[in-house]
Amino acid sequence: MGGIKYQGEIKMIESKAPTASIMYQLQSLGDALKQFFGYTTFRPGQQQIVEEALQNRDLLIIMPTGGGKSLCFQLPALLKPGLTVVVSPLIALMQDQVDALVDNGIGATFLNSTLSWDAVRSREMAILNGKIKLLYVAPERLLAERFAPFLEQVRSQVGISAFAVDEAHCVSAWGHDFRPEYRQIKQLRQRYPDIPILALTATATKRVQQDIVQQLTLRQPSIHIASFNRPNLYYEIQPKQRQSYNQLFKKVQSHKGSGIIYCLSRRSVDEVAFRLQKDGISALPYHAGMSDIDRSSNQNRFIRDDVQVIVATIAFGMGINKLDVRFVIHYDLPRNLEGYYQESGRAGRDGEPAYCTIFYRPGDVPRLDYLIDQKPDPREQRVARQQLQQIRDYAEGTDCRRTILLRYFGERFKGNCDNCDNCCHPKPVEDWTIEAQKFLSCVARCRERFGMTHIIDVLRGSRKKKVEQNGHHLLSTYGIGRDKSIDAWKMLARSLLHQGLMDETTDGYRVLKLNKRSWEVLRKQRSVHIAITQTPVAKALSDVSPRTAEIELLFERLRKLRKQIADIQSVPPYVIFADSSLKLMARMKPKTLEEFAQISGVTAHKLTQYGERFVSEVREFCQGQKLPVPLPSNSQMVTLQLYQQGLSIEEIAEKRGYAPSTILTHLSELIEQNQPIDLNRLVAAERQKPILQAIQNVGTNSLRILREELGEDYSYGEIRLVRSWWIREKS
Known part of the structure; x- marks a missing residue:
């Protein structure tokens, strides 16, 4: 190089x-x-x-x-x-x-x-x-x-x-x-x-x-x-349910690996950590009300993978160098977008996929408003309220989450990110160009001196004193938006800001300003499309690669080895190797020190320190994985998924658009590959015995000869399934 x-x-x-x-x-x-x-x-x-x-x-x-x-x-x-x-x-x-x-x-x-x-x-x-x-x-x-x-x-x-x-x-x-x-x-x-x-x-x-x-x-x-874009992070908002702890528990259960849960108050931190512990999740609290010793101990236990989850106020996290955090959940709405970017950014620092979730309900906002009221400086209060509204706009926004976040930092992101809830589960998109022209025209006629709420009041013909005192009830745009609700106009205004079709001051007053793109909309040189409602998207059945399953198995073994070494040296596991290096080892399966040295993250020093132990672990795994038959194909694994859901051969065939004979072939091959198929579900026990006797008499080489031995009362399908079971047991 x-x-x-x-x-x-x-x-x-x-x-x-x-x-x-x-x-x-x-x-x-x-x-x-x-x-x-x-x-x-x-x-x-x-x-x-x-x-x-x-x-x-x-x-x-x-x-x-x-x-x-x-x-x-x-x-x-x-x-x-x-x-x-x-x-x-x-x-x-x-x-x-x-x-x-x-x-x-x-x-x-x-x-x-x-x-x-x-x-x-x-x-x-x-x-x-x-x-x-x-x-x-x-x-x-x-x-x-x-x-x-x-x-x-x-x-x-x-x-x-x-x-x-x-x-x-x-x-x-x-x-x-x-x-x-x-x-x-x-x-x-x-x-x-x-x-x-x-x-x-x-x-x-x-x-x-x-x-x-x-x-x-x-x-x-x-x-x-550098770009503020973290492409490996998945951003999502989940409406916070009445039984919010149960919602949180299910979310944590759905994730593998380490995670951080942020709560607004110390009391919530203690309560959530306690309930997670009772429900079998290894979790510890972290907040400023704890002693320095307890905080330090809990933090170190999290960093060293002794516990899966740390539940914390925003006092936790700055400078935490744990690379393999796989999820960050905000149990309460964050205070501002910059803080949220920093806190959610503690996920996936190794570049591997990670998930960032906010549980949001508008009823939580007054708690943050109360905290803002405690600030002694009126200017600080004003800026904090604007920041709070920005994070609300993010939570309620229908545009790509990544677009909204990056625009806050002055970076324009074009297109669908394919890694946030709004992009992966898109809402219906409608042409709201006319409505946008009405809104932007109203901003212009109000001389770009007011915020979103006032503009909406003018559009909807409000009789508020502020509207009449400024003479805005005399404008041509007064009342032209009565056909839309306040929420609909807010949705449009947020989208105009998020798409860069309108600007807003950052001094705490939230004054709307027109930009070059705004005038393009007003001059009919640019159309405006916005996503308007939530639509459920059916979850597609995904193929499961056997190769991926094998990599995951080896990755887990290497993680355990890393943890053992880290505990002996009293350092966090990622100090030994990052998850990304372990995943490369699991994929490449280096069986010599020369091959191990080529893995990204392996220095000459680490090669000397750890090379032999990791290479030995890989060799041992590969030896144990040697099978007399190939691993299942992707298509076979999909059939296995449906079988495990309780579907019959005919139901699987109908769902997949295959002939029942093809599904039967998949199941017989899965049995030979030692996959979890219960033969008794497919062939009655009393019919298995004659087939097994026929196999002992004439062998397994020919299905036709076995059928002749048994007679026409037995189908080729059930004979094949029992033969596969026999082959597996004798291998």
Whole structure:
């Protein structure tokens, strides 16, 4: 692979893990990527970012969760002389990233309040001796007076190559997780004007981006904004039922793997976690009302796969580096779209399919309104209410969920995503161009100074004081929308916003504005189609691939092995290997160390540490899977599904459009393949005995000879089924 070359042809990097010193010869970025992280190709945008970081530029990197942000500062840190200091907000995040780096044989450590004085001193000596390339610290420690002399010593003795500010959105009061201490990080620029600063975050609107650049005093930063699209995540809204816990329980049961359930209150967290435990789901609570020890313990048990589910308030999750979360459920409506994107984004960080569900009912909104009322600043209340309305519009919207989310971050997504409820279960679409022209015309005639509610009041001929005080009862658009309900007009207005056919201010007042596309609608240059109602879609019977079933079996065995190793080393399982690497192993079935080394995510260090154990597990599985007959075909598996639903041969044949003889052939072959077919359901026990006797007399080679032995009272079908059972039992 091509890339930048360093110091002529070769750059020597010494990286010392706790147990060994390893010398790496690196000729290109591609070599470094494989050597340190086990990957053969960069993800989109990563290589350019790494190259610019190596040129000592200030950078603002906005990349969605799971997009590979960490590598953007970790790889340059390994290729540059000196120490890279990473500013990280949470202890758990530091621990996870350091564990993962050390497991790759990379010199990394953290300094935080969990360490004893001796441990801190030991780590500081390792840094000063050049054994550490990445140091993780919280902003409070980094800027503390007592830490400054040590940092100066590092700069003079080994050098500081860069400061990386992770979760940089915390610096902005416009973001969803503002932390005042992050504002002080700008002191780094004053103390170390020549050292580059890299700011990284998963979520930032344009306003937050500007604030990050200003607050961190980034100098002509190169700004990299990756797509906010997470194509592996399935987004859905489920109407919250009266018996909402039962609805939640069924949803959790339908998912495999780890999951997070977010609740609005601590009381709900405790109640849901308790009920799930009683119903046999391994679940633990997490909220700010618990002791630090209990919170930390529950979080670690979740990260290490000791429990399946963590039930939490939004206090949980920021910086959690668990890659294999398969589902995130919001039991209550989130507070805003930015927070929801961040929280739902904790699912599927390994790039594998994951599910994001919101349980929504309008009756939950007053609880969030009450929380907004507690904010002391009227301006903050106004902005929070606008954000609340935006998440309601998302929940009630009929457009593609992905389109709505990405538009919030200023990114346009065109077309059907095929991975959200609105796209997978589409509503009937109607041409509402005329209605859209009425609505947009009313916005224009009200001089683009009012919000959705007022425009709808004018359209429906409301006698409210506000309408008459502004003279809007005299407009030509007054009352022209009486034929539509308030909800219908809201549905149209939301769709116009989500499709980018109209804009809205973001200052908390929600004033509607026309844009270029709005005028195209008004001039009849563009039509408007909106989805209007929910329609049930029949669930199609899917083919089940036997190859897929075999891969799943091996994947589960490899997960158990990974868990055993992780428990011994006291690290989260994904530190050993990500789910994506295990799935590749399950598909490729590497039976030699050479084959194992080709798996994405396998570094030279991991090959030495774990290669033999995983290869042995694969070999043992493959040996146990050797069958004297082929696995069922897709078509046979569909027949098996229908059989297991209790259908007769004739009913299966009718449902599938096949002849009964074809279905009978499928069932006899499934019996030989040791699939769960009950012969007694197909052939009466008293008729099986004569057939078995005939098989003993004349053998199994010919159905015709067996029929002649038995006589015409016996059909070829029942003879074939019993013969298949005999063959299976004797094999």
